[in-house]
Every structure is written in C-alpha cells, then in structure tokens.
Amino acid sequence: MIIAVDGPAASGKGTVAKALARHYNLPHLDTGLLYRAVAATVRRMELDPAEEADAVAACDFDELTLADPVLRSDEVGQLASIVSAHPLVRAALLARQKRFAHQDGGAVLDGRDIGTVIAPDADAKLFVKATPQIRARRRHAELQGHGSTVSFDKVLADIRARDARDSGRSAAPLVMAEDAALLDSSFLSIEASVAKAIALVEQQRGRTGQDRGESGG
Ligand SMILES: Nc1ncnc2c1ncn2[C@@H]1O[C@H](COP(=O)(O)OP(=O)(O)OP(=O)(O)O)[C@@H](O)[C@H]1O
Numbered sequence: 001m002i003i004a005v006d007g008p009a010a011s012g013k014g015t016v017a018k019a020l021a022r023h024y025n026l027p028h029l030d031t032g033l034l035y036r037a038v039a040a041t042v043r044r045m046e047l048d049p050a051e052e053a054d055a056v057a058a059c060d061f062d063e064l065t066l067a068d069p070v071l072r073s074d075e076v077g078q079l080a081s082i083v084s085a086h087p088l089v090r091a092a093l094l095a096r097q098k099r100f101a102h103q104d105g106g107a108v109l110d111g112r113d114i115g116t117v118i119a120p121d122a123d124a125k126l127f128v129k130a131t132p133q134i135r136a137r138r139r140h141a142e143l144q145g146h147g148s149t150v151s152f153d154k155v156l157a158d159i160r161a162r163d164a165r166d167s168g169r170s171a172a173p174l175v176m177a178e179d180a181a182l183l184d185s186s187f188l189s190i191e192a193s194v195a196k197a198i199a200l201v202e203q204q205r206g207r208t209g210q211d212r213g214e215s216g217g
C-alpha cells in the first residue's frame with residue numbers, strides 16, 4: 001500500500017506519516033529532507049540557491065548529509081523552498097522518490113507533491129493542514145526545545161514566506177490532490193490527528209481505481 005501525505009510547513013504531516021508507517025509497518029520517507037540536503041549543500045559550497053545550475057550541482061549530495069541535524073534548522077528550510085522551485089532540481093530528485101514509493105509492499109511518503117506527482121496512484125492520500133498561527137506556535141515550541149531563541153513573529157513570517165513560495169511556484173506547487181482526504185489538525189492533539197489519519201486511510205484503501213477517478217483500460 002502506498003500512502004501519500006502532503007501539506008504545508010509544520011502542519012504535522014511528518015508526525016502523521018511516521019505514525020502511519022508504524023501502524024501499517026511500512027517504510028517512511030520524509031521527502032523534505034532531500035530538498036533540505038540540497039539546500040545545505042548549496043550553503044556549504046557557497047553556491048547561489050536562486051541559480052538553477054548551482055542548485056542542480058548540489059543535488060549530487062553526500063548521503064551522510066541526510067543525517068545532519070543542521071537540516072532541521074529554519075534557515076535550511078527556507079533555502080530548501082528556494083532550491084525546490086527549480087524544475088531541474090525536482091527532476092533530479094524524482095526517480096529516487098518514485099522508486100521509494102513503488103517498492104514491493106509499498107511505503108509512506110510525506111512532502112508537497114506526493115499525491116500529485118510522485119505517487120498519483122497512491123492507495124490513500126492525505127492533505128494535512130493547520131492555520132499558520134497554530135503551525136508557527138508548534139514550530140516555535142519545537143525550536144525552543146532545541147535551544148533556539150528565535151521569536152514567534154519570525155517563525156510565523158518564515159512559515160508564511162515558505163507557504164507563498166511552495167504554493168506559488170510553477171513546478172509541482174503545493175496543492176491538494178483532487179482525490180486526497182483533508183485532515184485539519186488545527187484543533188486536534190497528535191493522538192487525535194493520528195487516529196483520524198488511520199480512519200481516513202481505512203476509508204480510502206477500499207476504493208477501486210474507478211472510485212479514484214482513474215480511467216482504467
Ligand atoms: N496535532 C498536533 N498537535 C500539537 N503539536 C503537533 C501536532 N502535530 C504535530 N505537532 C508538532 O508540530 C511540530 C511540526 O510537526 P511536523 O514536524 O510533523 O510537521 P511537518 O508538516 O512535517 O513539518 P515540515 O514541513 O517543516 O517538515 C512538531 O514539533 C510536532 O511534534
């Protein structure tokens with residue numbers, strides 16, 4: 001079974017995706033980490049994230065980069081949303097994600113374009129959202145927990161900037177797939193969000209291709 005989980009920054013999609021992977025005993029890929037690895041490599045090599053050729057050169061990143069805690073920083077998240085807008089960067093990371101999604105037994109992937117581009121054929125698709133203020137509150141608490149002194153206002157401004165870039169780009173913009181189920185986590189605890197996600201996956205996995213709007217034949 002392939003489960004696609006999409007949504008904006010700090011909506012809780014990673015939390016939900018990890019819990020679904022545990023529940024269904026499936027491997028999980030946080031696809032944002034790939035774009036963050038490109039961003040961190042651009043920064044380390046002192047390249048220009050706005051230059052497509054520079055960002056493409058950083059797609060050949062060292063696999064060890066994926067485990068670097070610096071990838072989790074807000075600054076790298078912002079840079080990731082700049083490099084991810086380049087069509088050639090997305091193309092360079094495409095096959096790896098498709099392979100992961102379509103491995104034997106299936107997988108859970110979370111990101112921005114899983115249900116629309118990476119696995120349009122997913123058995124279940126969720127779009128996780130929450131208001132910008134609530135997402136900023138959660139992210140701010142998370143960053144404080146890691147010792148950051150960044151202000152709430154800065155976190156909120158960064159989230160809004162990232163939303164605008166991710167939704168406004170022409171290459172694979174952040175958009176809810178037509179056949180995805182919406183999970184608004186704004187007023188749900190983590191436990192309630194996960195329970196709701198499992199219920200939505202159970203509803204969807206029984207659908208036939210025809211129910212999902214696939215033409216068949
Ligand atoms: N329903 C919830 N209630 C309260 N806190 C939550 C909820 N869901 C997630 N969180 C917390 O919010 C923060 C962001 O969650 P998470 O990392 O899952 O978001 P994300 O959408 O994957 O973010 P990103 O796009 O930046 O990778 C984490 O600290 C997480 O523990």
Ligand SMILES: Nc1ccn([C@@H]2O[C@H](COP(=O)(O)O)[C@@H](O)[C@H]2O)c(=O)n1
Pocket residue numbers: 009010031032033035036077080081082084085110111112113114162166
């Ligand atoms: N499928 C994806 C996943 C991520 N991105 C871009 O990477 C940035 C960081 O992602 P996080 O999930 O770790 O926050 C994000 O803002 C997107 O620009 C993407 O384009 N497609």
